[in-house]
Amino acid sequence: MIAKVSYHKGHAGLHRVTPMANVLLLVGFLAAVLVSPSILVKLGVFLLVIGLLVISGERVGSFLSKTRFVLLFGVVLFIAQAFSIREGNVLLSYGLVVTDSGLLAGAQMAFRFLVIFSSSVLFVLVTDPDRLAHSIEQIGIPYRYSFVLVLSLRFVPFFRKEYRAVRDAQQVRGINTSIRGFAGLLRSIRYTLFPVLVSGLTRVDSIAISMKGRCFGLYAKRTIAYKEHWQRADWIVLFLFCLLLATSVLARKYAWP
Amino acid sequence: MSYVNGTKIAVDSLSVRYADREELALGDVSEQIDPGEVVVVSGASGCGKSTLCKALCKFIPEMIPAHVEGEILIDGLSIRNIRSQDIATRLGLVQQDPDSQICTLNVWQEVAFGPENLCLPREEVRARVEESLLAAGISHLVNRETTTLSGGEKQRLAIASILAMRPSVVLLDEPTANLDPQGAKAIFEIMDDLRKNGKHTLIVAEHRLVPLLRMHPRLLLLSRGKVVAHRSSVCHKDLEALGLRADWNLDLPPLPRAEKATLYVDRVSFGYEGISLFEDLSFKLWPGEILGIIGPNGGGKTTLLRLIAGLEKPASGCIARDGDPGVGFIFQQPHQQIFERTVRRELEVDGLIDSEDIPRVLEGARLAGLENAPPLSLSLGEQRRLTFAIALSRNSDLLLLDEPFIGQDAKNVSWIISQLVAARRHGTATVLVSHDIPLVASLCDRLLYLGERTFIGKKDEVLCQLREAGETAFTPTYWEQEQG
Numbered sequence: 072m073i074a075k076v077s078y079h080k081g082h083a084g085l086h087r088v089t090p091m092a093n094v095l096l097l098v099g100f101l102a103a104v105l106v107s108p109s110i111l112v113k114l115g116v117f118l119l120v121i122g123l124l125v126i127s128g129e130r131v132g133s134f135l136s137k138t139r140f141v142l143l144f145g146v147v148l149f150i151a152q153a154f155s156i157r158e159g160n161v162l163l164s165y166g167l168v169v170t171d172s173g174l175l176a177g178a179q180m181a182f183r184f185l186v187i188f189s190s191s192v193l194f195v196l197v198t199d200p201d202r203l204a205h206s207i208e209q210i211g212i213p214y215r216y217s218f219v220l221v222l223s224l225r226f227v228p229f230f231r232k233e234y235r236a237v238r239d240a241q242q243v244r245g246i247n248t249s250i251r252g253f254a255g256l257l258r259s260i261r262y263t264l265f266p267v268l269v270s271g272l273t274r275v276d277s278i279a280i281s282m283k284g285r286c287f288g289l290y291a292k293r294t295i296a297y298k299e300h301w302q303r304a305d306w307i308v309l310f311l312f313c314l315l316l317a318t319s320v321l322a323r324k325y326a327w328p
Numbered sequence: 329m330s331y332v333n334g335t336k337i338a339v340d341s342l343s344v345r346y347a348d349r350e351e352l353a354l355g356d357v358s359e360q361i362d363p364g365e366v367v368v369v370s371g372a373s374g375c376g377k378s379t380l381c382k383a384l385c386k387f388i389p390e391m392i393p394a395h396v397e398g399e400i401l402i403d404g405l406s407i408r409n410i411r412s413q414d415i416a417t418r419l420g421l422v423q424q425d426p427d428s429q430i431c432t433l434n435v436w437q438e439v440a441f442g443p444e445n446l447c448l449p450r451e452e453v454r455a456r457v458e459e460s461l462l463a464a465g466i467s468h469l470v471n472r473e474t475t476t477l478s479g480g481e482k483q484r485l486a487i488a489s490i491l492a493m494r495p496s497v498v499l500l501d502e503p504t505a506n507l508d509p510q511g512a513k514a515i516f517e518i519m520d521d522l523r524k525n526g527k528h529t530l531i532v533a534e535h536r537l538v539p540l541l542r543m544h545p546r547l548l549l550l551s552r553g554k555v556v557a558h559r560s561s562v563c564h565k566d567l568e569a570l571g572l573r574a575d576w577n578l579d580l581p582p583l584p585r586a587e588k589a590t591l592y593v594d595r596v597s598f599g600y601e602g603i604s605l606f607e608d609l610s611f612k613l614w615p616g617e618i619l620g621i622i623g624p625n626g627g628g629k630t631t632l633l634r635l636i637a638g639l640e641k642p643a644s645g646c647i648a649r650d651g652d653p654g655v656g657f658i659f660q661q662p663h664q665q666i667f668e669r670t671v672r673r674e675l676e677v678d679g680l681i682d683s684e685d686i687p688r689v690l691e692g693a694r695l696a697g698l699e700n701a702p703p704l705s706l707s708l709g710e711q712r713r714l715t716f717a718i719a720l721s722r723n724s725d726l727l728l729l730d731e732p733f734i735g736q737d738a739k740n741v742s743w744i745i746s747q748l749v750a751a752r753r754h755g756t757a758t759v760l761v762s763h764d765i766p767l768v769a770s771l772c773d774r775l776l777y778l779g780e781r782t783f784i785g786k787k788d789e790v791l792c793q794l795r796e797a798g799e800t801a802f803t804p805t806y807w808e809q810e811q812g
Contacts (some may be wrong), residue, residue: 078433080473201437221432228475229427233664239639240665243657244678244718262667269704270663277428280387281486284421285442285493289413294444296453297437 077227078199084127085193085308090203091210092305093194099315100190104183107319109327110175113182116315120189127197138192145185153177200224206299214293222278229274233267334363335403335418335496335529337384342398344379344388344553348705353379353394355553361531363496366523366543368562369533370572371550372737373709377533378424380550381501384531385421386412417446420490424502426482429489430474435466438474438485442493456492463525464488464518479625480511487518497529498522504536505734508625508763509801516540537567538807571738576770580749583773586615588650590725590757591636596645598628598635605631608645611776611784615725615755618748620772620787622765622802627778629761630660633728636759649726656719660730660761662711666703671695671714674703680721693717694740709735713744720747727751727758733767745771766804777802 080086085093103116124134135142152173159172204217246262282288321327337360344354354376361367369377382388389396390412400407402418423429432438439460443453461467464484469477477485483503490498500519504512516539522528523543534540537547541563549557549570559566566572589612597607605628613619621629634640636647637655659665668674671690675681681689690696693713698706703714716732727748733741748758748771762768768775775790777783783793794802 199433201433218431225431225433236659236661236664239634240659241667242639243637243655244665245654246667246677266664266667270661273663274428276391277423277425278431280382280391280421281423281429281489282431282441283387283391283412284385284416285489286413286416286445287441289411289416289445290447292447294447294450294453296440296444296450296457 078195078197078224080199081128081197085123085197086127087302088304088308089299089301090198090206091299092301092308093198094203094206095312096308097190097194099312100186103315103319104186107322107327108179109322110178110182111328112318112322113179113186115318117182117186117189120186120193124189124193124196127193129193129196134189134192138188141188142185145181145188148184149177149181151177152180202297202299205295205297208293208295209299213291215288218282218287225278226271226274230267230271233270234263237263237266336363337361337419337497337529338399338401338404339384340399340401342380342383342400343396344376344383345395347393347395352553354383356398357553357555358398359548359555361497361529363529364526366530366540366545367532367548368537368540368545369531369548369550370535370537371556373735373740374707375550376553377550378501379553381421381499381531381533384499385419386410386415387421416442416495417493418495419497419499420493420495421499421501422483422486422490422503424505426479426486426506429486430482433474435461435469435472435474435477435485439488439492442489446493456494460488460492463491463521465514478511480507480514483507483511483515484518487515496527497531499531499533501533502535503532504534508623508627509765509806510624510799512536512763513539513801513806519543536807537562537572538564541567576745576767578745578749578770580752580771580773583614583616583752586755588615589613590615590617590650591759592646592648592650593636594646594648596635596642596647598631598640598642600631606778606782609782610645613726613757613759615757616752617774618752618758618760618772619774619776620768621759621761621776621778622763622768623778629778630730632778633657633730633759633761636726637728652725654722654724655726655728656722656724657728658712658715658719658730658732660734662708662715663704665715665718666711669702670700671703671706672699674714675718675721678718678721680718680723689717689721692743694743707735709737709740712736713740716744716747720751725756727756729758730761731763732760733762733764741767765802766807769804 100116100120104113107113121131125131153169154167154173156173156176157168157170159170161168161170162174163169200221204221207217208214241262339357339359342354342357343352345352357380369380371377379388382392383396384400386407388394402415407415430438432441436457439457440453443456461470464487466481466484466488469481474482474485504515507515519530519532520543523530532540544561547557547559547562547566548555557570591613593609593611595608595610597604599605621632623629631640635642637657666674668677672686675686675689676683686699690699693716695710695713698710703711706714712732712735719727732744736744751758760768760772769787769791772787774785775787777790777794779799781797783790791803800806
């Protein structure tokens with residue numbers, strides 16, 4: 072199942088900050104859950120992400136519905152980890168053994184996954200890819216690389232649509248592409264992946280012609296008509312970034328629970 | 329304004345052979361195009377129209393591998409040793425598929441993309457964006473996200489993006505092929521405006537010729553890569569003489585009365601993301617009947633086919649069939665229905681066509697000799713005929729056809745029509761979505777218009793209602809008679 076997550080225009084919360092500030096915030100979230108071993112910090116960061124989603128005008132219900140399969144995967148991670156670790160005090164022993172260390176490790180793993188995923192979704196929802204590309208150019212990264220990002224995002228809805236159309240075509244023709252065994256997997260790849268890829272490559276050709284036909288790559292630099300300026304909201308995000316880093320370093324140093 | 333003064337193009341004995349093909353895509357084409365001219369390049373699908381456009385801009389062979397012989401001179405300078413980007417400020421190409429040429433996510437950014445690449449000062453970029461949006465009639469869309477635009481709006485955006493490069497020659501490669509009649513009409517009007525402002529040479533690869541007649545173009549007719557006819561200041565008579573104006577006066581006999589309908593659509597409502605496409609839509613489709621669905625892009629035509637095929641579920645109401653629930657369904661994009669490595673294997677996937685019958689089926693579909701060809705290497709028109717042949721092989725009592733005529737020349741259109749007429753005779757009902765208004769008006773027993781309003785009924789009644797509603801682009805007159 073492909074979650075339908077993409078940028079849409081908004082004017083609240085993180086929509087108002089410059090794309091580079093959003094990049095910084097994402098780095099802050101990732102650092103916090105990767106550096107800090109504290110479950111409380113991870114829980115706090117997860118709640119902060121959800122809070123920022125709300126402040127930015129995103130509906131939590133819609134977020135949960137779009138990402139339910141990934142969130143479910145987080146729960147699966149928790150359960151798998153909780154049952155696989157046998158060290159620590161036994162809390163439940165009923166065929167399967169559940170220990171306090173297992174629960175803690177499961178929660179660590181699940182929250183780490185959920186924060187990485189939800190903060191990435193938050194970033195995609197509130198960051199205008201065009202503005203992000205310009206910001207990247209502004210800090211001196213060659214524009215060819217920044218456009219890779221924009222084009223990748225252009226292709227996401229296209230691949231989603233193509234995938235659905237190909238699956239529908241299989242249904243109409245009564246073609247069974249259930250993955251049973253290696254042969255089934257190969258058949259599924261050939262009947263699904265191949266048509267989607269071919270169509271993607273055709274589109275890449277047209278886009279390449281369209282870009283070259285408008286002098287993309289003619290010069291080493293290009294004009295950035297829309298310049299990003301650091302605003303007051305960006306300073307708040309910068310403060311949040313510093314706070315996240317400081318918290319995760321302190322949590323690690325003083326072994327917060 | 330600082331347009332490059334008129335550009336002169338000279339093509340001398342140009343031949344193009346694609347890397348993976350044996351036959352020539354263009355053979356010994358020599359032509360001269362003067363500043364300010366309007367040149368229409370026409371011909372059947374695969375005749376070399378797109379190849380000529382791409383070769384003039386040097387995308388062939390720079391981006392599409394091909395063996396090229398002969399010369400193309402732009403203002404006397406051979407393009408052999410220069411890059412396509414060096415030509416882009418003189419020649420700008422608008423491609424066929426509006427979706428495949430947009431590379432940013434915002435209208436303003438898209439139009440600014442070219443001038444930004446030219447390293448122009450910011451003020452100049454802004455001025456060009458404003459001017460180009462105005463010329464393409466889409467200033468009101470300036471803040472929109474490109475993904476939210478309709479097909480027609482996207483094509484106008486593609487034109488604006490090319491105009492922002494201020495080329496003196498604008499090439500349009502079947503710019504209306506994927507558009508609804510309204511969108512296509514707007515594109516023809518923009519072309520006419522460009523001609524009237526006198527700053528551009530227009531080279532238009534197009535098969536809908538009547539709306540272009542008001543521009544008094546020079547016509548180049550291609551067939552299998554060769555120029556087979558020239559006409560200057562082409563008119564209706566020329567089109568008739570060259571067999572470029574098909575008259576689909578089919579005059580089908582009335583259908584015999586049937587007791588049971590093939591399809592029942594009962595008070596069906598459906599919408600996406602809070603937008604209603606249709607509400608309480610009801611009709612019955614009788615055995616043999618051909619129902620034509622017309623209307624603007626995004627009006628719900630394809631969605632209705634998907635609902636009938638069971639690929640979507642109605643929000644309310646019901647769709648019922650009498651008898652076999654299977655359908656013969658051809659999608660608008662044929663590659664989405666193609667899965668196998670050869671045409672033969674593709675025909676065998678469903679297990680509905682005997683191996684011995686395959687040559688006969690292919691000959692019928694005008695695909696003889698392509699048995700072992702990879703289906704995805706076929707032209708779009710050929711792919712459509714292949715999927716149509718597969719849909720027919722299902723022998724279902726219901727055919728759902730989404731734009732089967734795109735990319736077909738007159739002979740292939742005739743073949744598809746003959747199959748539909750035969751199916752009609754045998755009692756197979758057909759739901760046909762098409763933007764080819766004159767053909768739909770001639771072939772179909774009834775029409776369903778899905779737009780802001782919904783009209784359904786006998787074709788004359790619906791066309792009359794459309795005329796009264798001011799939707800002239802959806803009436804045959806616009807496409808058959810010279811305008812203004």
